[in-house]
Amino acid sequence: MIRQxxxxxxxxxxxxxxxxxxxxxxxxxLFLVFSFAIFNLQEYFSPLGYEYEDVWAIxxxxxxxxxxxxxQIDDQIDETMRRYSEIKEFSWSQNNIPFSGTSNTSDxxxxxxxxLAQRFVVDDNFDQTMEIxxxxxxxxxxQDEINSKSPFIITENMAEELFPEGSAVxxxxxxxxxxxxxxxxxxxxxxxxxxxxIMESGYGFFIRKNEDRLxxxxxxxxxxxxxxxxEAKLMKDLHQIAPDYxxxxxxxxxxxxxxxxxxFIPMLILGIIGAFLIFNVALGLFGxxxxxxxxxxxxxxxxxxxxxxxxxxxIQFILEIMVLASISLILGxxxxxxxxxxxxxxxxxxxxxxxxxxxxxCIYLLVFVCALIPSTQAAELHPAIALREE
Numbered sequence: 300m301i302r303q304x305x306x307x308x309x310x311x312x313x314x315x316x317x318x319x320x321x322x323x324x325x326x327x328x329l330f331l332v333f334s335f336a337i338f339n340l341q342e343y344f345s346p347l348g349y350e351y352e353d354v355w356a357i358x359x360x361x362x363x364x365x366x367x368x369x370x371q372i373d374d375q376i377d378e379t380m381r382r383y384s385e386i387k388e389f390s391w392s393q394n395n396i397p398f399s400g401t402s403n404t405s406d407x408x409x410x411x412x413x414x415l416a417q418r419f420v421v422d423d424n425f426d427q428t429m430e431i432x433x434x435x436x437x438x439x440x441x442q443d444e445i446n447s448k449s450p451f452i453i454t455e456n457m458a459e460e461l462f463p464e465g466s467a468v469x470x471x472x473x474x475x476x477x478x479x480x481x482x483x484x485x486x487x488x489x490x491x492x493x494x495x496x497i498m499e500s501g502y503g504f505f506i507r508k509n510e511d512r513l514x515x516x517x518x519x520x521x522x523x524x525x526x527x528x529x530e531a532k533l534m535k536d537l538h539q540i541a542p543d544y545x546x547x548x549x550x551x552x553x554x555x556x557x558x559x560x561x562x563f564i565p566m567l568i569l570g571i572i573g574a575f576l577i578f579n580v581a582l583g584l585f586g587x588x589x590x591x592x593x594x595x596x597x598x599x600x601x602x603x604x605x606x607x608x609x610x611x612x613x614i615q616f617i618l619e620i621m622v623l624a625s626i627s628l629i630l631g632x633x634x635x636x637x638x639x640x641x642x643x644x645x646x647x648x649x650x651x652x653x654x655x656x657x658x659x660x661c662i663y664l665l666v667f668v669c670a671l672i673p674s675t676q677a678a679e680l681h682p683a684i685a686l687r688e689e
Contacts (some may be wrong), residue, residue, distance in 0.1 A: 318587050319627050322662060325580040326631035329658035332573035334638070337650050337657075339566055348454070348489040349397070349429040351551040353525070356396055357517040357537070360545040369513055372541045376517065379536055390428035393420040397429075397493045400553040403575040405502065408473045409461050416457055416502035417493070420514060423507070426488075428520050436468035436486030439507040443485075449507045452486040457502035472504075487660040495555055518551075577665070584669040588620060595677075609679065616674035617667065624666045628659055 361369045373391075379388045395401045395417065405418045425431070426438040434455055444451055451472060458467035471481040491503045508514055521529070530548065537546060602612060635655050639648035 301462055318584070318591075318623060319589075321583055322578060322624050322627035322666065323631050325665070326628055326658050326662050327634065328573060328576050329661050330631070330635045330654050332569060333654035333657045334646065334651055335566065335569060337653050338646055341650065342492075344443075344488065345492065347397075347495050348491040351397055351429075351495075351555060353521050353523065354429070354551040355449055355519050355530075356399075356549045356551055356554070357519070358394075358547045358549070359515055359517070359541070361513065361543075362545075364543060366513065368512075370511065372544070373513065375540045376537065379540060380517075380519065383529075383533070385522050385529045387520040387522060388424060388428040389517060390425040391422045391508055392417075392425060392518055394515050395419060395493060396516050396518060397551055398495055398558040400494075400558065404505075405474065407461075409470070413463060414457065416453075416504050418449040419491070419493070419503060419505045420508055420512070421505055422514075425505070425518075428518050431491065432489040434474075434489055435466060436484070438486060439505075444510065445505050448480070448482050449509070450483045450485040452488060452505040453484055454490050454503045455487060455503060456490050458487045460483075460502065495558065501508055502640065506641050520588060550684045577661075581665055581669055584666065585673075588616075588670050589673045612677060613671075613674045617670045620666050620670040621663070628662060630658060632657045632659070 364372075377389075381387055393403060395403050403418045403420075404415055407414050407416055421439075423439045423441065426433065431438075435458075436452070438452065439450070451474070453461075453467060453472075459468065461472070462470055467484050469486055470484050472484065474480055475480050488505075534546070534548060537544075544562070632655055635651065635658075637643075638646075639651040
């Protein structure tokens with residue numbers, strides 16, 4: 300029966316050309332939508348490389364303040380933080396804290412390899428505050444203060460990219476404007492996805508905060524009992540210590556929710572557009588199939604008169620459209636497979652393969668549903684009525 304379906308499709312290839320093109324473009328649209336959705340879902344469920352629950356971020360603005368005076372105030376803030384029983388850990392960081400939306404990138408190089416990575420300037424307690432997983436080597440310590448060239452700690456994906464042959468710890472990276480500006484790598488941490496959610500954060504490396512360097516964000520890890528009353532007390536004390544600072548306190552988990560909401564909007568818009576296109580394609584398919592089957596009443600009448608059952612008539616029409624869909628999908632899969640082969644957008648091949656499978660399944664379901672109703676009604680035609688109408 301399949302061979303017969305192929306022969307019928309080939310004999311009426313001119314009539315089926317429009318349907319063939321419509322199914323092909325429907326598959327490509329579904330493939331792109333699924334690729335985008337699967338990639339974002341994979342990013343969403345990937346480990347962040349840190350813990351953000353019960354972490355508050357206080358951002359200070361020291362505009363107009365003298366550096367020496369600001370450093371003294373920061374020392375007082377440190378002493379105050381240590382006295383609170385509600386605070387487990389605290390750490391100073393540059394402005395690109397998790398879910399802040401800010402970015403600080405730098406070029407790094409090793410031999411002939413260059414890489415653009417996110418730069419995080421943090422202090423010695425950052426790994427404890429954010430519970431960062433150490434994979435190799437160590438975190439920053441006081442002994443690093445005597446090193447004129449601050450050592451680096453890099454993320455796992457960056458280590459794999461630059462040092463695929465072995466451990467990155469002990470290796471050196473060029474960083475800066477001069478050719479001899481090399482910095483030693485002392486540790487490797489799990490991928491630090493500071494953007495989190497559905498956005499890829501890329502490569503990253505950490506630099507130790509110097510004693511005379513001022514950082515604008517204070518991250519504090521609080522105990523479960525820390526509430527609004529403690530927050531009010533904390534801000535009151537900070538304003539007393541630094542009356543000339545402007546400051547803002549934010550919860551990292553709320554920042555994540557807001558960040559995800561903004562990040563999901565493009566995916567939602569694309570999903571709505573994709574659903575609208577597929578709905579229109581389904582209507583088009585249904586109409587074309589209905590018209591195609593209506594034109595073949597004479598054939599249906601002859602086949603019914605020769606003893607074909609209703610189920611055989613239904614199966615024949617569904618099989619024909621399935622064969623046509625398969626031919627369209629072969630062409631569509633050929634073009635879709637170029638995405639992983641050419642490494643388009645840097646997305647892993649598994650994502651594209653899953654998108655191809657889901658898109659193909661959707662097309663078959665769509666075509667089956669669109670063909671089922673007109674095929675079933677065609678099979679219900681009485682042979683005499685079908686032949687008389689012709």
